[in-house]
Amino acid sequence: MDATSEAESPRGIKRKADDQADGASSGPRRIQALDPNVVNKIAAGEIIIAPVHALKELVENAVDAGSTMLEVLVKDGGLKLLQITDNGFGIDKEDLPILCERFTTSKLQKFEDLESIATYGFRGEALASISHIAHLTVTTRTKESESAWRAYYEAGKLAPTKPGQGTDPKRVAGRQGTQITVEDLFYNVPTRRRAFRSTSEEYNKIVDMIGRYAVHCSHVAFACKKHGESSASISVQASASTVDRIRHVYGGAVASELLPFETEDSRWGFKARGWATNANFSMKRTTLLLFINGRSVESTNIRKALDETYSVFLPKNSHPFVYLSLEIDPQRVDVNVHPTKREVNFLNEDEISRAICEHISSKLAEVDTSRTFSTQTLLPTGASSRGNNNTSGPVPTPKSASSITASQKRTPARPYENNLVRTDTNMRKITSMFAPSGPTIVHMSPSTPGSASERDGAHATDGDATRTRHRPSGAMDYEVVDREATINWLKSVRELKEAVVDNSNAELTDIFKSYSFVGVVDERRRLSAIQSGVKLYLVDYGRACFELFYQMGLNDFGNFGVIRFSPPLELRKLLRMAFYHERGEYNEDEENDDPHADEAVNAVASQLIERRQMLQEYFSLEVTPTGELLSIPLLIKGYTPPLAKLPQFLLRLGPRVRWNEEKGCFDTLLRELASFYVPEKLPFVNEERQRHRQQQATQKGKGKARNESGSLDDDGNEEDEDIRARRAHVQHAVEHVFFPAFKTRLICTTSLMQAGLIEVANLKGLYRVFERC
Structure with a gap:
């Protein structure tokens, strides 16, 4: 290479991209301050x-x-x-x-x-x-x-x-x-x-x-x-303990296997406390919740030390859950070492980690006797058991020889029948033992809530009156509205939630978390059977539904769905209907003129119209200034509330709600809403037919022969179809809507334990009874 080429391409100097593009060097660039943005x-x-x-x-x-x-x-x-x-x-x-x-x-x-x-x-x-x-x-x-x-x-x-x-x-x-x-x-x-x-x-x-x-x-x-x-x-509620917080966030499996620990050492200037899982629990990855002086940080050294400690107690590839709150003298900690404050430096890190792990190891060793293992018995082969006659060892007795037969080696030991637990919900239910009641027909009626059949509790359909539409299969279509969820900061609602938690019953909650649904026993008394463990219970699902809907009203406060009526319903007509129904004097053919009725209806209607903005914002219950009912709240999907109870529900909002105080108003209104949503008591079909025949005979004797439902013949066959349709809807909701919601959303209270559940059978107790027979 000649001198000219060396001058054009000096050794060790990388040419700039723009220099290559311009074909010439522009010299050194000036240093300038960056723009503040x-x-x-x-x-x-x-x-x-x-x-x-x-x-x-x-x-x-x-x-x-x-x-x-x-x-x-x-x-x-x-x-x-x-x-x-x-x-x-x-x-x-x-x-x-x-x-x-x-x-x-x-x-x-x-x-x-x-x-x-x-x-x-x-x-x-x-x-x-x-x-x-x-x-x-x-x-x-x-x-x-x-x-x-x-x-x-x-x-x-x-x-x-x-x-x-x-x-x-x-x-x-x-x-x-x-x-x-x-x-x-x-x-x-x-x-x-x-x-x-x-x-x-x-x-x-x-x-x-x-x-x-x-x-x-x-x-x-x-x-x-x-x-x-x-x-x-x-x-997570503010009053929850640390274990309850871990249960809410990480699950009950972790919370049930926790060990508390607390240690300190003045030499290294630290105090440590927390909760760690025992040797009965393990997970695929170590979960470490590390807080140093209240700050959530990460520490690779502490994580490795904990893994080494638990490797003695856990199987291979098993890891613990540890919540560790570490208080260290602030003068020993440097918090300003990471832009996101994810890491901190502190003195004597190895010594502090070793002291904490030794303390946790001693805690694990104390409860080591309670560890549980999944074991499998290894039985000798059939050939070896048959060749024992030629050995010098003892000859097995016929009883011990029969215990290792080939058939028993292939078939696992059958558990005792008094310990059998129903675990498959597809198993035969109690309702399959009843006589078939004929095909179920979903009957859609465009009648307004409050017709004769609905007033008597015969059926309640939504028809074209709600946002939900029934398909022939019984499923529902829902219209999803893009409405931003509101955040509830009302102190009264928070206190009502805390009151529910304070009144909770742990024993009943465990039953409802692990039950298997058996079947609906009686629609008139609203009883269902469930099995939890080896015990059989009767549940008043009406009472349980009341607790569920009340708690759902608190949890979803201000964010309810909407059942919209089209065309709107006349509020005063519904209130008047409920007023005369309570007195047993209502007749669709006559316009009753009663000053007491007018006074009561106007008082309740004025109350609801005056507070229509609050009712719509918090409860999705929309009333126009002219007294038209546009919508009611939708609490749960898959279930249509009994619209036959709508007039009574609206009428009870007047005297039963404490409108003058915030907490009392929300509490009483949500309880009335929960009562409205509770499934109605359904009579037998033959009892309903006989009652309608008696009513028609009475009206014919007065010279006003008329079929109340407008679609019933003299034998009441169509009425039977309506009742069966409503019964099928309620039965489906009880099994597939209510009881699954009990598992996930219901906090079982003491009142529900006292009035809503009764034990009817205990499998072990029954076996002891039959053994004496």
Whole structure:
């Protein structure tokens, strides 16, 4: 290579891409400061890596603000919407202009404060970072403020709601606390947004993070759910204990095998407490909930030490569940070592890990005698048992020889019949032993609720009056409405929920969690049979349904479905119908003129019309100002409430609801709604036919012969079909709707234990009786 070529291509210098494009070198570039917007986006990318990191910062800020209740709403894995609402101290209006500027915080003033930091957040970068990569809205109210204030932020500064409007915070209605809404996360960072492949995976990460804090933060209620869904993925009450929190989040299998532990050592300056699973429980991966000075962190060294400790007690490839809360002298901990605060450094990490693991190992050794194993007996082969005659050992007796026959080696030992437990719901049910009652026909009637047949409880159909439509097969079509779920912050509703939990019965709850449905026994008395273990019970499913619908009303408060009437029903006509039905004087052919009836009907109608906005917002019960009933709440899918009870339900809302107090109003109204939804008592078909014949004969004697139903012949055959259709609907709902809901959604109370359940048989007890015969 000549000198010219060496000058053109010096050794060890890589040519720039633009130099290659221009064909000439432009010389060294000048150093300049980055644009602040670029700096902030780079910082945001280090702190807010995924939606779960943004929500973690918001949860920690809410807990720091003294909140006792946190509700989280997530849409599309947090990329579309992240909303967290708390009831903490709130933010002063004067602090809102600098709320989302970088390094603004109320928890740190000088660098030395890091040595004794006792809060989750301290750098003041979370909200600033979020505002640079998302649309941020803050609604807050302090205890001293007369109203709430709402502010919008963009790139760390206050922004107008709409173009042309001012940027100052707006006065709005709201409760004490703060609600932070993050929308369109990473909207201006398309590369980062495209990196998220699955919104469900991001939501699972959020649920895992919320679950960790729900276990650790005692006296704080947590709720997390997807946008548009009525049920929450995580729902933990503030009064729940640590074990109950673990049960709600990680399941009963973990909670039932937990061991408490607590240790400390002044030499290393730490205190440790927590819960760990014993040797009877194992999982595929180690689940470690590690909190150091209240901060959720990760530690590879502590995780490895725990795995080594449990390897002595668990089989291969089995791992434990451990919740560990570690309190270390703040001067020994450096919290500012990771952008997302996921890791911390502390002195004597190996010594502290060893001390904790030794203590857990001693706890496991104490209960080692209670371990359970799945074992299999290895029997000798038939050839070896037959060749024992030629050995010098003892010859087996005929009894021992017969115990290892070939037939018994192939067939497992049959359990004792008095220990048999019904586990297959497809097994024969008690109803299959009854005589067949003929084909079931679903009869659709366009009659208005309150006709003669419905008043007497003969049948109740929705027809064209509701949003649900019956197909010939008996299934239902539902129209899904894209309505945003509301978050309930009413203290009265929360207290009613806590009252249900305080009145719960653990024994009955265990029965309903592990039962097998046997069949409907009596529709008139609303009795069903279930089996739990080797015991047979009779359940008053009417009473159980009342408890279920009341609790569903509390859990879904403000988010009910809708049964819509088309055309609307006349409210006063229904109330008048119920009033005369109570007195046994109603007649469709006569217009009764009774001042007492007018007074009662107008009083109840005025009450419902006056409170129509509250009824529609909280209970989906819509009444027009002119007195037309447009809709009633839908509590559960797959079941049509008995519309024959609709007039009585509306009439009872007047005197039975305590309208003058919030808690009493919600409690009594939900109880009346639950009573309305309880399945009606169905009579036998022949009793119904005889009663109708007597009524027709009585009316013919008065000179007003008329068929009340408008579609019945003299023999009442069509009426029988209506009754059978309603009976089939109720029976299907009892087995496939109510009892599955009992397992998943019912908190069994003491009153239900006393009045709704009775033990009728015990298999072991029956065997002892027959053994004496």
